[in-house]
Structure formats: C-alpha cells, structure tokens
Amino acid sequence: MVLEKPRQPLVLRDVPKPNPARGQLLVHIRTCAVCRTDLHVVDGELPDPKLPLIPGHQIVGRIERIGDAVEGFAIGDRVGIPWLGWTDGECLYCRSNRENLCDRAGFTGYTIDGGYAEFTVADARFCFRLPGQYNDIDVAPLLCAGMLGYRSYRRTGDAHRLGIYGFGNAAHLIAQIALYQDREVFAFTRPGDKAGQESARKLGTTWAGGSDEMPPEKLDAAIIFASVGELVPVALRALVKGGIVVCGGIHMSDIPSFPYADLWGERVICSVANLTRRDGEEFFEIAPRVPVRTEIETFPLEEANSALDRFRAGKLKGTAVLLMSST
Numbered sequence: 001m002v003l004e005k006p007r008q009p010l011v012l013r014d015v016p017k018p019n020p021a022r023g024q025l026l027v028h029i030r031t032c033a034v035c036r037t038d039l040h041v042v043d044g045e046l047p048d049p050k051l052p053l054i055p056g057h058q059i060v061g062r063i064e065r066i067g068d069a070v071e072g073f074a075i076g077d078r079v080g081i082p083w084l085g086w087t088d089g090e091c092l093y094c095r096s097n098r099e100n101l102c103d104r105a106g107f108t109g110y111t112i113d114g115g116y117a118e119f120t121v122a123d124a125r126f127c128f129r130l131p132g133q134y135n136d137i138d139v140a141p142l143l144c145a146g147m148l149g150y151r152s153y154r155r156t157g158d159a160h161r162l163g164i165y166g167f168g169n170a171a172h173l174i175a176q177i178a179l180y181q182d183r184e185v186f187a188f189t190r191p192g193d194k195a196g197q198e199s200a201r202k203l204g205t206t207w208a209g210g211s212d213e214m215p216p217e218k219l220d221a222a223i224i225f226a227s228v229g230e231l232v233p234v235a236l237r238a239l240v241k242g243g244i245v246v247c248g249g250i251h252m253s254d255i256p257s258f259p260y261a262d263l264w265g266e267r268v269i270c271s272v273a274n275l276t277r278r279d280g281e282e283f284f285e286i287a288p289r290v291p292v293r294t295e296i297e298t299f300p301l302e303e304a305n306s307a308l309d310r311f312r313a314g315k316l317k318g319t320a321v322l323l324m325s326s327t
Helices: 036-042 136-143 145-154 169-180 194-203 231-237 277-289 301-312
Strands: 024-033 059-066 078-081 084-086 119-123 161-165 184-189 207-210 219-224 239-247 268-271 296-300 319-323
Touching (some): 024 136, 036 301, 078 119, 136 145, 136 319, 145 277, 161 169, 161 231, 169 184, 231 239, 296 301
Parallel strands (some): 184 207, 239 268, 296 319
C-alpha cells in the first residue's frame, strides 16, 4: 500500500534495494500489525508525512539481503521493525540516552516507508530480534502497542494502583504486565462499553468502568492510551497527591482548561514520545515471562483499507494484522 495523500492508498509490489553504506537490511515482510497511529497518518492528523508513503510500523519479517556495514545479523534471521527507524546518534538527546527525542529521527510508516508491503528496507541498528515463543502473527502487535505502552508504564514508577484510560490493545498488553507484577489495575472504557469492561475484568483488573466514572479509590498513576484530551483533567481528579498522568499516544485532541486545584498537590502530567531501543529490549525480555498475549484479527495485505476502515469504525474484535501473500 502506498499513501499518495491521506485516504488514497494503493498497493505496492516493487522490491526496494538496501544501501550497504548505511548498514541496512532488506526484509521480506511476513506480517504487519495495524496501529492507531496508522490511522492518524492516513487521515492526515499527523503533519508532514513522507509522500508517497507506505504506512505500517509493526513489521515482522525475514532478512533477505544484508548491507556491508551490518553486524550481528544473518540472512534468514527473523526481525521486528518498530516505529523508531533511525536517529542521528550525535545530537544532545541521542548522546544522553534520549534517542526518542532526536530532532532528526526517522519514523517507520511516517517519514520512512513501512510495512504495508511485501518487502522493506530498514536500518539494522533499529531492528529487534524477536522472542521465539511468539509466531509471526502474534508478535506483530507487540512492536508498538507493547513497546510504546511499556515506556508509558515505566513512567508510572512503582505506582500500585494504576488506572488505564482507553482499554484497547496497548492497555490489554500493559495490564497483563502490571498484574504480573502484582499491581492493581483500574480499567476505563468508553461510557457504556460493557463488553470492553467485561474483557478487562477477565484479565483480572481490580475494577472496570466508563471513563465518565470515578474509581472506587484514588489512583497512584494513570495512563491515557485514548487520543482524547478531555480525559487528562478527568484522570487528574482520580489521582492521589503526587500522582502522575502519562499520555501514551503520539496524537491527542486538545486538552481543555481545568482548575489549578486539580493539578495542585504535586500531581504531574507528562507525555511519552516515541520509544527507545532500550524500551524494546526490556519489553521483549519480560513479555514471554508473563506471557503477554493479545487477540488478533487477520487480513490479507490487499484488504489493508478494510482493516483501517474497521479500526476507524471501532468494529475490530482484536488487533488487525496484515498477512503477506507468503505468510
């Protein structure tokens, strides 16, 4: 799929060539999971995407060719390609272990061609070896919802009572880790979403309700995975003093004004920008031990638009994963 402009994708069949001087890999794609960020890109909500563009940043594939400067990989190795696709390695952020903030960073499926295709080229430095416990389909959604969600989770520190607003794929994955680590999870869904609340309870959450409700007890921290700015003041009001609200999305609607009293008491609001390779390494170390699982709904590559439409309409029964013809 090539995005010439928002909402007008086409199907790509060309095979890109790796650039040996840049330490790149040519990867034969097996699966690519669909992320909400893909919708933000396709619908024009994220500014200045590369055009034409191949979306997709939760890529699983096998190495087909290797650039001369690449070390540590062999032809046939299985790799995962995430959102963060390149950094300069030289700026203040990169040199202070904050590569996720690099001003020149390249992002897979946004400023770098992504995985809605049969082949892709990726910088070997930003490719991950994937746990053998997961097959190509099940591991794909972990490459963004899991890794970026884990970064959001890490920002909550040692919070025992954790609220999660927007109980989609990222929330399901991170709730499993939080429960594995003996934390109490409070799930907030769209008001009236009884099915979503029941799904959260089956995971073992302490409480599940609508985002228009207050939890039965104050929270130590909250993560907002929904791209709804109005939830920030709501989550603030649910916190104990010194609690933190982590905004875990790349795109969010405007946050409305709220009384300073809701922030007072050393409460904190922070965003999570992208991810680092360390986040991915730590996540893939703990995920198989839980083990983290997600529900999947598969689509052939040719039906990528249908997958996006169903996602946009809230009709998916699990995370959409695109299957290439060779899968």
